[in-house]
Amino acid sequence: MLVKQSSIFLGICIFLLCSCTSKKEVISEGTIIYSADYPNHKKNIFLYNILPKEIQISFKDGKVRNDISRGNFQNVLLFDCNKKQMDIYFQYGEEAFKTKLTPDEIRKMLNDQTKYDIRFSDETDTLAGFNVKKAIATSKKNKSDVITLWYTEEIALKNPNWYNTFNEVPGVLLAYSVDRFGIRMDYKATRFIPKADESNKQLFTLPAKGTTISYNEYNQKMNSLFATFE
Numbered sequence: 504m505l506v507k508q509s510s511i512f513l514g515i516c517i518f519l520l521c522s523c524t525s526k527k528e529v530i531s532e533g534t535i536i537y538s539a540d541y542p543n544h545k546k547n548i549f550l551y552n553i554l555p556k557e558i559q560i561s562f563k564d565g566k567v568r569n570d571i572s573r574g575n576f577q578n579v580l581l582f583d584c585n586k587k588q589m590d591i592y593f594q595y596g597e598e599a600f601k602t603k604l605t606p607d608e609i610r611k612m613l614n615d616q617t618k619y620d621i622r623f624s625d626e627t628d629t630l631a632g633f634n635v636k637k638a639i640a641t642s643k644k645n646k647s648d649v650i651t652l653w654y655t656e657e658i659a660l661k662n663p664n665w666y667n668t669f670n671e672v673p674g675v676l677l678a679y680s681v682d683r684f685g686i687r688m689d690y691k692a693t694r695f696i697p698k699a700d701e702s703n704k705q706l707f708t709l710p711a712k713g714t715t716i717s718y719n720e721y722n723q724k725m726n727s728l729f730a731t732f733e
Contacts, residue, residue, distance in 0.1 A: 530657055531563065531564070531658075531659045531660075532564070532697075533561070533658075533695055533696055533699060534559055534561040534698075535559070535631065535692050535694075535695055536557060536558075536559055536694045537557065537559075537560065537677075538691050539556050539557060539690055540556070540688075540689040541689070543686070544686060555573040558570065558571045561707075562660055562699065563699040565583065565584045565660065565661060566581070566583055566584070566707045567581070569581075575594075575596050576594070577595075578594075579592040579593075579710075584660060584663060584665060585661060585662075587662070587665055587666075590603045590709050593713075595728060599710070599712050599714065600713050600714050600715075600716050600720075601710070601713040601714070601715055601716070602717060602718050608719075612718065613666070613668075617644070618643045618668065619650070619668055621640050621671045623638045628653065630678060631692035633692075633695070634655060634657060635655050635677055635678075636656070640652055640668075640669060650679065650680045652676060652678065653677050653679075654676050655674050655675055655677055656673060656674040656675075657674075658674070658675045660675055663675045676690075677691070677692035678691045678692065683725075684725050684726050684729045685726070685730075686729060
């Protein structure tokens with residue numbers, strides 16, 4: 504009888520232990536560091552050398568900060584995944600601008616992006632410490648434009664791709680490509696920092712300095728800036 508009770512007790516302990524160890528921790532905040540490359544602009548040595556080779560994406564409580572900085576250039580994109588709002592800050596040299604997109608401007612931004620057909624794959628891997636799944640994005644207009652996506656569902660971020668062309672993808676993108684201002688940008692996560700750095704209390708708020716402009720004016724300024732490097 505004692506042996507039987509011991510066996511039952513041992514079985515319960517093993518079940519509870521397995522239940523605890525199999526439960527994955529929900530990641531709700533942190534900073535992902537990505538390497539950045541520009542495959543179509545490597546022959547333009549000047550432009551290629553000044554473009555940022557690393558970006559940071561921080562997230563917490565449904566808010567996301569995309570920070571692209573190098574030298575006297577800084578471009579900050581703030582996204583609220585819960586409210587579907589977007590703010591932008593841009594600084595180059597002594598000039599600084601900021602804009603808070605209206606609902607109409609957000610719709611225009613989404614409509615202006617290249618449209619892709621997404622094909623999900625059973626292939627999996629790991630990237631920057633996360634388990635990732637693979638998807639293939641093929642441009643609806645140019646079938647030769649094919650992008651390999653790797654995404655993770657281990658980050659608790661609702662609607663993580665509502666603001667980009669890969670909104671069908673259910674997880675946070677850890678490897679992807681985007682086109683901005685005539686430049687193809689390849690991003691790949693290299694490491695993860697578990698906490699969002701809030702030593703700067705304005706992490707998810709635009710800097711106070713800067714002239715307020717419209718989203719259309721922002722696009723014009725960015726396109727003009729990159730055109731000078733061609």
